[in-house]
Amino acid sequence: MTYKITLLPGDGIGPEIIGVTIQILEAVGKKCNLKFQFSEALMGGAAIDETGEPLPQETLETCRNSDAVLLAAIGGYKWDNLPRQQRPETGLLGLRSGLGLFANLRPAKIFPQLIGSSTLKPEIVEGVDIMVVRELTGGVYFGQPKGVFATETGEQRGVNTMAYSDHEIDRIAKVAFEIAQKRNKRLCSVDKANVLEVSQLWRDRVTALATSYPDIELSHLYVDNAAMQLVRAPKQFDTIVTGNLFGDILSDAAAMLTGSIGMLPSASMGEGKPAVFEPVHGSAPDIAGQDKANPLAQVLSAAMMLRYGLDEPTAADLMEQAVFQVLDQGYRTGDIMSEGMTFVGCQEMGEALLNAL
Ligand code: NAD
Ligand code: IPM
Ligand code: MN
Numbered sequence: 001m002t003y004k005i006t007l008l009p010g011d012g013i014g015p016e017i018i019g020v021t022i023q024i025l026e027a028v029g030k031k032c033n034l035k036f037q038f039s040e041a042l043m044g045g046a047a048i049d050e051t052g053e054p055l056p057q058e059t060l061e062t063c064r065n066s067d068a069v070l071l072a073a074i075g076g077y078k079w080d081n082l083p084r085q086q087r088p089e090t091g092l093l094g095l096r097s098g099l100g101l102f103a104n105l106r107p108a109k110i111f112p113q114l115i116g117s118s119t120l121k122p123e124i125v126e127g128v129d130i131m132v133v134r135e136l137t138g139g140v141y142f143g144q145p146k147g148v149f150a151t152e153t154g155e156q157r158g159v160n161t162m163a164y165s166d167h168e169i170d171r172i173a174k175v176a177f178e179i180a181q182k183r184n185k186r187l188c189s190v191d192k193a194n195v196l197e198v199s200q201l202w203r204d205r206v207t208a209l210a211t212s213y214p215d216i217e218l219s220h221l222y223v224d225n226a227a228m229q230l231v232r233a234p235k236q237f238d239t240i241v242t243g244n245l246f247g248d249i250l251s252d253a254a255a256m257l258t259g260s261i262g263m264l265p266s267a268s269m270g271e272g273k274p275a276v277f278e279p280v281h282g283s284a285p286d287i288a289g290q291d292k293a294n295p296l297a298q299v300l301s302a303a304m305m306l307r308y309g310l311d312e313p314t315a316a317d318l319m320e321q322a323v324f325q326v327l328d329q330g331y332r333t334g335d336i337m338s339e340g341m342t343f344v345g346c347q348e349m350g351e352a353l354l355n356a357l
Contacts, residue, residue, distance in 0.1 A: 002035040003310055006066040006274070008043040008059070008095075011088060012283025013293035013346075014072030020295040020350035021070070021302050024319060027357045028306075032315040039066065043095070044074025044088035044283075054079075054091025060098050063274060068309035070302055071095075071278040076285045097137045100270035102168070103175045104134040104247065105304075106280055108254035108264060113327040117259035117336040120231065128257045130237045131183060133176040134247025136268055138168045139198075141244045162198050164243065169205040175269075176241035177213040186217045186238035190226040190246055202243065223250070230254060251280055260335040262294025265301035267308050277305040287334075291345035294333040296323055299353065318357065325356040 007022070009015040022038065029036055041059040048054050054074070063069045074088040084090060095101075109129045110118070118125045143161030151157050173189070180187040189206045191199035203220055210218040221229065223246045229236060230250060234257050242250060255261035264280035279297035287293055300323060307316035331352045332341040344352065 001033070001312075002037060003068065004037045004039070004066040005305075006063045006069045007038050007040045008063075008069060008071040008074075009040065009046070010043050010072045010074040010283060011045040011076045012073060012285045012288035014044075014074070014283055016288075016291065016293050016346050017279070017295040017298040018070065018072040020346060020353070021298045023350055024299055024322065024353050024357070025302055027354055028315050028318050028322075031318060031357065032312065034312060034315060043071070044091055045076050045079045046074075047091065048079055048082070048086060048088065052086070054086060054088050055094040055098070060095070063095070063099060063276075066274050068274045068305045069099075069276040070298075070305055071276050072298060073279065073281065073283040075283045076288070093141060095276065096268060097142065099268075099274065099276065100137065100272075101268040101276055102135060102137045103172055103269045104136040104266055105179070105269065105308075106132040106134060106247070106251040106254070106264065106266045108132065108251070108258050110258045111263070111324065111327050113324075114259035114263070114336055116338045117332075119256060124234065125257050128234045130234065130254055130257070131179055131239045132247055132251045132254055133172065133179060133239060133241045134251060135164075135168065135172040135241075135243050136247075137244075138164055139244035162196065162243075162245070164198050164202055166201075166205060169202050170209060173206045173209050173241060176239055177209065177216055180216050180239040181213065184238040185215055186219070188219045188221055188226070188237055188240050190221050190223050190240055190242035190250065192223050192246075193220070194222055199243075206241070226250060227253060230257070255280055260294060262297050262333065262335045263300070264297050265304050267301070267304045269308065273309075275305075275309045277301040277309060291347055292334055293346045294335050295346050295349055296333075299323060322353045322356040326352040329356070 009018045041062045140162035143163035193199040193203040255264045261281040268276040303316045303319040306312040330341045
Protein backbone atom coordinates (compact mmCIF):
# COMPACT_ATOMS: atom_id res chain seq x y z
CA MET A 1 0.00 0.00 0.00
CA THR A 2 1.26 3.52 -0.84
CA TYR A 3 0.10 6.56 1.07
CA LYS A 4 0.44 10.21 0.16
CA ILE A 5 1.45 12.16 3.26
CA THR A 6 1.75 15.93 3.41
CA LEU A 7 4.39 17.11 5.86
CA LEU A 8 4.10 20.53 7.45
CA PRO A 9 7.31 21.01 9.48
CA GLY A 10 6.49 24.64 10.30
CA ASP A 11 8.69 26.55 12.72
CA GLY A 12 10.92 26.29 15.78
CA ILE A 13 11.46 22.67 16.82
CA GLY A 14 9.06 21.57 14.04
CA PRO A 15 11.69 20.57 11.46
CA GLU A 16 13.74 18.73 14.13
CA ILE A 17 10.92 16.56 15.44
CA ILE A 18 9.43 15.86 12.03
CA GLY A 19 12.88 14.87 10.68
CA VAL A 20 13.10 12.17 13.35
CA THR A 21 9.52 11.08 12.74
CA ILE A 22 9.96 10.55 8.99
CA GLN A 23 12.80 8.12 9.68
CA ILE A 24 10.66 6.14 12.10
CA LEU A 25 7.74 6.09 9.67
CA GLU A 26 9.97 4.75 6.90
CA ALA A 27 11.37 2.07 9.18
CA VAL A 28 7.87 1.02 10.26
CA GLY A 29 6.76 1.14 6.62
CA LYS A 30 9.51 -1.29 5.62
CA LYS A 31 8.41 -3.72 8.28
CA CYS A 32 4.73 -3.53 7.37
CA ASN A 33 5.07 -3.24 3.63
CA LEU A 34 3.76 0.31 3.46
CA LYS A 35 5.19 3.05 1.27
CA PHE A 36 4.91 6.73 2.06
CA GLN A 37 5.07 9.43 -0.56
CA PHE A 38 5.98 12.53 1.41
CA SER A 39 5.34 16.02 0.08
CA GLU A 40 6.56 18.89 2.20
CA ALA A 41 4.55 22.11 2.18
CA LEU A 42 4.99 25.56 3.69
CA MET A 43 3.02 26.58 6.73
CA GLY A 44 3.25 29.15 9.52
CA GLY A 45 6.24 31.45 9.86
CA ALA A 46 8.20 29.46 7.28
CA ALA A 47 5.42 30.17 4.77
CA ILE A 48 5.24 33.84 5.73
CA ASP A 49 8.97 34.23 5.06
CA GLU A 50 8.65 32.60 1.61
CA THR A 51 5.27 33.81 0.40
CA GLY A 52 4.00 36.52 2.77
CA GLU A 53 1.10 34.40 4.04
CA PRO A 54 0.90 31.72 6.73
CA LEU A 55 -1.22 29.27 4.75
CA PRO A 56 -0.58 29.49 1.00
CA GLN A 57 -3.39 28.15 -1.20
CA GLU A 58 -0.90 25.66 -2.61
CA THR A 59 -0.36 24.17 0.86
CA LEU A 60 -4.08 23.69 1.38
CA GLU A 61 -4.33 22.02 -2.04
CA THR A 62 -1.40 19.70 -1.31
CA CYS A 63 -3.10 18.71 1.96
CA ARG A 64 -6.44 18.10 0.22
CA ASN A 65 -4.72 15.78 -2.25
CA SER A 66 -3.15 13.59 0.41
CA ASP A 67 -4.28 10.67 2.52
CA ALA A 68 -3.15 12.33 5.72
CA VAL A 69 -1.31 15.41 6.96
CA LEU A 70 1.45 15.37 9.55
CA LEU A 71 1.93 18.79 11.11
CA ALA A 72 4.70 19.69 13.56
CA ALA A 73 4.18 23.18 15.01
CA ILE A 74 4.07 26.79 13.92
CA GLY A 75 4.81 30.18 15.44
CA GLY A 76 7.64 32.12 17.02
CA TYR A 77 8.76 35.50 18.33
CA LYS A 78 9.71 36.71 14.85
CA TRP A 79 6.10 36.75 13.65
CA ASP A 80 4.36 37.76 16.92
CA ASN A 81 3.83 41.38 15.93
CA LEU A 82 2.48 40.93 12.42
CA PRO A 83 -1.12 41.88 11.67
CA ARG A 84 -3.53 39.11 12.70
CA GLN A 85 -4.17 37.87 9.16
CA GLN A 86 -0.46 37.29 8.62
CA ARG A 87 0.25 35.45 11.86
CA PRO A 88 1.32 31.79 11.85
CA GLU A 89 -1.54 30.94 14.23
CA THR A 90 -4.07 32.33 11.73
CA GLY A 91 -2.65 29.89 9.19
CA LEU A 92 -3.22 27.00 11.58
CA LEU A 93 -6.83 28.04 12.18
CA GLY A 94 -7.25 28.34 8.41
CA LEU A 95 -5.94 24.81 7.92
CA ARG A 96 -8.34 23.41 10.52
CA SER A 97 -11.39 25.23 9.18
CA GLY A 98 -10.32 24.77 5.54
CA LEU A 99 -10.22 21.00 6.00
CA GLY A 100 -13.32 20.94 8.25
CA LEU A 101 -11.44 19.41 11.19
CA PHE A 102 -14.00 19.97 13.91
CA ALA A 103 -12.88 17.18 16.26
CA ASN A 104 -9.52 17.27 18.00
CA LEU A 105 -8.65 14.11 19.92
CA ARG A 106 -6.02 14.67 22.58
CA PRO A 107 -5.20 11.51 24.54
CA ALA A 108 -3.36 12.02 27.82
CA LYS A 109 -2.11 8.61 28.87
CA ILE A 110 0.84 8.16 31.15
CA PHE A 111 3.57 5.71 30.25
CA PRO A 112 4.38 3.78 33.43
CA GLN A 113 8.08 4.60 32.95
CA LEU A 114 7.32 8.33 33.30
CA ILE A 115 5.42 8.29 36.57
CA GLY A 116 8.44 9.90 38.21
CA SER A 117 8.70 12.57 35.51
CA SER A 118 5.38 14.18 36.32
CA THR A 119 5.40 17.11 38.70
CA LEU A 120 2.47 15.42 40.47
CA LYS A 121 2.71 12.62 43.04
CA PRO A 122 3.09 9.12 41.56
CA GLU A 123 -0.12 7.80 43.14
CA ILE A 124 -2.07 10.67 41.53
CA VAL A 125 -0.85 10.08 37.97
CA GLU A 126 -0.28 6.33 37.85
CA GLY A 127 -2.77 4.82 35.43
CA VAL A 128 -4.06 8.13 34.07
CA ASP A 129 -5.77 7.58 30.71
CA ILE A 130 -7.91 10.49 29.54
CA MET A 131 -9.21 11.39 26.10
CA VAL A 132 -9.90 15.09 25.65
CA VAL A 133 -12.27 15.69 22.73
CA ARG A 134 -11.84 19.35 21.84
CA GLU A 135 -14.14 21.16 19.40
CA LEU A 136 -11.78 22.74 16.87
CA THR A 137 -13.53 24.88 14.26
CA GLY A 138 -15.94 26.96 16.33
CA GLY A 139 -16.32 28.78 19.61
CA VAL A 140 -14.48 31.94 20.54
CA TYR A 141 -11.67 31.20 18.05
CA PHE A 142 -14.01 31.73 15.10
CA GLY A 143 -17.14 33.58 16.35
CA GLN A 144 -18.19 36.89 14.80
CA PRO A 145 -17.91 39.76 15.45
CA LYS A 146 -14.17 39.81 16.15
CA GLY A 147 -11.65 42.57 15.92
CA VAL A 148 -10.42 45.74 17.57
CA PHE A 149 -12.97 48.49 17.08
CA ALA A 150 -12.96 52.23 17.79
CA THR A 151 -15.65 53.29 20.26
CA GLU A 152 -17.56 56.55 20.55
CA THR A 153 -15.40 57.59 23.49
CA GLY A 154 -12.29 57.26 21.34
CA GLU A 155 -11.19 54.09 23.13
CA GLN A 156 -10.35 50.85 21.39
CA ARG A 157 -12.43 47.77 22.12
CA GLY A 158 -11.14 44.27 21.48
CA VAL A 159 -13.89 41.81 20.70
CA ASN A 160 -14.18 38.07 20.25
CA THR A 161 -17.41 36.14 20.31
CA MET A 162 -17.96 32.73 21.82
CA ALA A 163 -20.70 31.12 19.77
CA TYR A 164 -21.89 27.58 19.08
CA SER A 165 -24.84 26.44 17.00
CA ASP A 166 -26.87 23.28 17.60
CA HIS A 167 -25.21 21.35 14.78
CA GLU A 168 -21.70 22.22 15.93
CA ILE A 169 -22.43 21.00 19.45
CA ASP A 170 -24.25 17.87 18.29
CA ARG A 171 -21.53 16.67 15.94
CA ILE A 172 -18.69 17.04 18.44
CA ALA A 173 -20.81 15.49 21.20
CA LYS A 174 -21.57 12.50 18.95
CA VAL A 175 -17.87 11.98 18.33
CA ALA A 176 -17.26 12.11 22.08
CA PHE A 177 -20.11 9.71 22.97
CA GLU A 178 -18.83 7.23 20.38
CA ILE A 179 -15.26 7.47 21.66
CA ALA A 180 -16.51 6.98 25.23
CA GLN A 181 -18.33 3.84 24.06
CA LYS A 182 -14.99 2.38 22.97
CA ARG A 183 -13.36 3.40 26.26
CA ASN A 184 -14.67 3.22 29.83
CA LYS A 185 -18.10 4.59 28.95
CA ARG A 186 -17.82 7.74 31.04
CA LEU A 187 -18.14 11.15 29.40
CA CYS A 188 -17.63 14.46 31.18
CA SER A 189 -18.80 17.57 29.34
CA VAL A 190 -16.98 20.72 30.42
CA ASP A 191 -18.54 24.16 30.05
CA LYS A 192 -19.28 27.40 31.89
CA ALA A 193 -23.06 27.10 31.86
CA ASN A 194 -23.38 28.98 35.16
CA VAL A 195 -22.33 32.17 33.38
CA LEU A 196 -22.40 31.77 29.59
CA GLU A 197 -25.47 31.38 27.40
CA VAL A 198 -23.39 29.56 24.80
CA SER A 199 -22.41 27.02 27.47
CA GLN A 200 -26.03 26.52 28.60
CA LEU A 201 -26.94 25.64 25.03
CA TRP A 202 -23.92 23.31 24.92
CA ARG A 203 -25.04 21.57 28.12
CA ASP A 204 -28.67 21.27 26.99
CA ARG A 205 -27.71 19.73 23.63
CA VAL A 206 -25.22 17.29 25.15
CA THR A 207 -27.80 16.26 27.76
CA ALA A 208 -30.46 15.72 25.08
CA LEU A 209 -28.10 13.58 23.00
CA ALA A 210 -27.29 11.38 25.97
CA THR A 211 -30.66 9.63 25.61
CA SER A 212 -29.27 8.03 22.42
CA TYR A 213 -26.32 6.65 24.40
CA PRO A 214 -27.87 4.93 27.42
CA ASP A 215 -24.66 2.95 27.97
CA ILE A 216 -22.70 6.15 28.65
CA GLU A 217 -22.52 7.75 32.08
CA LEU A 218 -22.65 11.48 31.32
CA SER A 219 -21.54 14.14 33.79
CA HIS A 220 -21.02 17.90 33.55
CA LEU A 221 -18.40 20.12 35.14
CA TYR A 222 -17.77 23.84 35.04
CA VAL A 223 -14.42 24.51 33.47
CA ASP A 224 -12.86 26.09 36.55
CA ASN A 225 -13.70 23.03 38.62
CA ALA A 226 -12.57 20.74 35.80
CA ALA A 227 -9.15 22.38 35.77
CA MET A 228 -8.88 21.83 39.52
CA GLN A 229 -10.14 18.22 39.36
CA LEU A 230 -7.64 17.41 36.58
CA VAL A 231 -4.73 18.05 38.90
CA ARG A 232 -6.49 16.94 42.12
CA ALA A 233 -7.74 13.53 41.02
CA PRO A 234 -7.23 12.98 37.29
CA LYS A 235 -8.22 9.30 37.36
CA GLN A 236 -11.88 10.27 37.78
CA PHE A 237 -11.84 11.20 34.07
CA ASP A 238 -12.29 8.90 31.10
CA THR A 239 -13.48 10.97 28.13
CA ILE A 240 -13.87 14.76 28.27
CA VAL A 241 -15.73 16.81 25.67
CA THR A 242 -15.42 20.56 25.57
CA GLY A 243 -15.26 23.67 23.39
CA ASN A 244 -12.32 25.07 21.51
CA LEU A 245 -10.76 27.40 24.11
CA PHE A 246 -11.50 25.27 27.18
CA GLY A 247 -10.10 22.24 25.34
CA ASP A 248 -6.94 24.09 24.45
CA ILE A 249 -6.28 25.00 28.06
CA LEU A 250 -7.36 21.73 29.67
CA SER A 251 -5.29 19.62 27.28
CA ASP A 252 -2.09 21.51 28.14
CA ALA A 253 -2.91 20.92 31.81
CA ALA A 254 -3.59 17.24 31.10
CA ALA A 255 -0.21 17.06 29.37
CA MET A 256 1.57 17.51 32.69
CA LEU A 257 -0.17 14.40 34.06
CA THR A 258 1.88 12.42 31.53
CA GLY A 259 5.21 14.00 32.47
CA SER A 260 5.60 16.53 29.68
CA ILE A 261 3.79 18.29 26.90
CA GLY A 262 6.49 16.76 24.72
CA MET A 263 4.63 13.44 25.08
CA LEU A 264 1.15 14.47 23.89
CA PRO A 265 -0.06 13.68 20.37
CA SER A 266 -3.34 14.68 18.75
CA ALA A 267 -5.58 13.97 15.80
CA SER A 268 -7.71 16.64 14.14
CA MET A 269 -10.53 15.00 12.24
CA GLY A 270 -13.49 15.99 10.10
CA GLU A 271 -16.04 14.12 8.01
CA GLY A 272 -13.62 12.74 5.44
CA LYS A 273 -9.99 12.75 4.42
CA PRO A 274 -7.50 14.05 5.13
CA ALA A 275 -7.17 14.42 8.86
CA VAL A 276 -4.27 16.32 10.41
CA PHE A 277 -2.04 14.76 13.07
CA GLU A 278 -0.18 17.20 15.28
CA PRO A 279 1.45 17.28 18.70
CA VAL A 280 -0.40 19.28 21.35
CA HIS A 281 2.67 21.43 22.02
CA GLY A 282 3.88 24.42 20.03
CA SER A 283 7.09 25.34 18.25
CA ALA A 284 9.01 25.75 21.55
CA PRO A 285 11.12 28.67 20.32
CA ASP A 286 13.03 28.67 23.64
CA ILE A 287 14.73 25.37 22.74
CA ALA A 288 14.56 25.44 18.93
CA GLY A 289 17.69 24.59 16.96
CA GLN A 290 19.44 23.09 20.01
CA ASP A 291 18.59 19.42 19.55
CA LYS A 292 16.74 19.51 22.89
CA ALA A 293 13.18 18.83 21.75
CA ASN A 294 11.34 15.69 22.73
CA PRO A 295 10.22 14.13 19.43
CA LEU A 296 7.87 11.60 21.04
CA ALA A 297 4.67 13.69 20.79
CA GLN A 298 5.34 13.94 17.06
CA VAL A 299 6.14 10.25 16.74
CA LEU A 300 2.98 9.36 18.67
CA SER A 301 1.02 11.73 16.40
CA ALA A 302 2.34 9.74 13.44
CA ALA A 303 1.16 6.58 15.20
CA MET A 304 -2.29 8.17 15.51
CA MET A 305 -2.07 8.93 11.78
CA LEU A 306 -1.42 5.25 11.05
CA ARG A 307 -4.25 4.14 13.32
CA TYR A 308 -7.01 6.70 12.68
CA GLY A 309 -6.01 8.29 9.36
CA LEU A 310 -4.74 5.30 7.36
CA ASP A 311 -6.33 2.39 9.19
CA GLU A 312 -2.99 0.64 9.67
CA PRO A 313 -3.25 -0.51 13.30
CA THR A 314 -0.36 -2.98 13.10
CA ALA A 315 2.06 -0.26 12.00
CA ALA A 316 0.66 2.06 14.68
CA ASP A 317 1.22 -0.62 17.33
CA LEU A 318 4.83 -1.06 16.19
CA MET A 319 5.49 2.64 16.46
CA GLU A 320 3.95 2.90 19.92
CA GLN A 321 5.88 -0.19 21.06
CA ALA A 322 9.12 1.47 19.93
CA VAL A 323 8.30 4.48 22.13
CA PHE A 324 7.53 2.15 25.03
CA GLN A 325 10.83 0.36 24.51
CA VAL A 326 13.07 3.46 24.43
CA LEU A 327 11.42 4.67 27.62
CA ASP A 328 12.01 1.24 29.14
CA GLN A 329 15.66 1.47 28.11
CA GLY A 330 15.88 4.74 30.05
CA TYR A 331 16.32 7.24 27.22
CA ARG A 332 15.05 10.68 28.24
CA THR A 333 15.09 14.11 26.66
CA GLY A 334 15.44 17.04 29.07
CA ASP A 335 11.72 17.59 29.59
CA ILE A 336 11.20 14.04 30.98
CA MET A 337 14.66 13.52 32.49
CA SER A 338 14.88 12.00 35.95
CA GLU A 339 17.63 10.58 38.13
CA GLY A 340 19.49 7.55 36.81
CA MET A 341 18.14 7.86 33.26
CA THR A 342 20.11 8.37 30.04
CA PHE A 343 19.94 12.00 28.90
CA VAL A 344 19.58 12.29 25.10
CA GLY A 345 18.88 14.94 22.50
CA CYS A 346 16.22 14.86 19.82
CA GLN A 347 18.46 13.09 17.29
CA GLU A 348 19.67 10.48 19.74
CA MET A 349 16.11 9.74 20.78
CA GLY A 350 15.41 9.15 17.08
CA GLU A 351 18.35 6.75 16.84
CA ALA A 352 17.16 4.88 19.91
CA LEU A 353 13.72 4.51 18.32
CA LEU A 354 15.26 3.18 15.10
CA ASN A 355 17.27 0.65 17.10
CA ALA A 356 14.16 -0.38 18.97
CA LEU A 357 12.45 -1.08 15.65
P1 NAD B 1 5.03 25.62 23.47
O1 NAD B 1 4.18 24.40 23.59
O2 NAD B 1 5.72 25.84 22.19
O3 NAD B 1 6.11 25.59 24.64
C1 NAD B 1 5.77 25.61 26.01
C2 NAD B 1 6.94 25.06 26.83
O4 NAD B 1 7.01 23.64 26.61
C3 NAD B 1 8.28 25.63 26.41
O5 NAD B 1 9.09 25.76 27.54
C4 NAD B 1 8.86 24.55 25.50
O6 NAD B 1 10.26 24.49 25.46
C5 NAD B 1 8.26 23.27 26.08
N1 NAD B 1 8.05 22.26 25.04
C6 NAD B 1 7.09 22.25 24.09
N2 NAD B 1 7.23 21.21 23.28
C7 NAD B 1 8.30 20.53 23.70
C8 NAD B 1 8.97 19.34 23.26
N3 NAD B 1 8.55 18.65 22.20
N4 NAD B 1 10.06 18.93 23.94
C9 NAD B 1 10.51 19.63 25.00
N5 NAD B 1 9.93 20.74 25.46
C10 NAD B 1 8.84 21.19 24.81
O7 NAD B 1 4.08 26.84 23.83
P2 NAD B 1 4.39 28.44 23.79
O8 NAD B 1 5.77 28.70 24.24
O9 NAD B 1 3.26 29.06 24.48
O10 NAD B 1 4.25 28.83 22.25
C11 NAD B 1 5.36 28.95 21.37
C12 NAD B 1 4.84 29.18 19.96
O11 NAD B 1 4.17 28.01 19.49
C13 NAD B 1 3.83 30.31 19.85
O12 NAD B 1 4.08 31.01 18.67
C14 NAD B 1 2.50 29.61 19.78
O13 NAD B 1 1.50 30.34 19.14
C15 NAD B 1 2.87 28.36 19.03
N6 NAD B 1 2.01 27.21 19.25
C16 NAD B 1 1.76 26.44 18.16
C17 NAD B 1 1.04 25.27 18.30
C18 NAD B 1 0.82 24.42 17.09
O14 NAD B 1 1.47 24.61 16.08
N7 NAD B 1 -0.08 23.47 17.13
C19 NAD B 1 0.59 24.87 19.56
C20 NAD B 1 0.87 25.68 20.65
C21 NAD B 1 1.59 26.85 20.50
C1 IPM C 1 -2.85 24.28 19.88
C2 IPM C 1 -2.37 25.70 19.81
C3 IPM C 1 -3.22 26.50 18.83
C4 IPM C 1 -4.63 26.55 19.41
C5 IPM C 1 -2.73 27.91 18.48
C6 IPM C 1 -1.29 27.93 18.09
C7 IPM C 1 -3.57 28.51 17.40
O1 IPM C 1 -2.31 26.29 21.06
O2 IPM C 1 -2.91 23.60 18.85
O3 IPM C 1 -3.17 23.82 20.98
O4 IPM C 1 -4.91 27.38 20.27
O5 IPM C 1 -5.44 25.76 18.98
MN1 MN D 1 -2.63 24.85 22.70
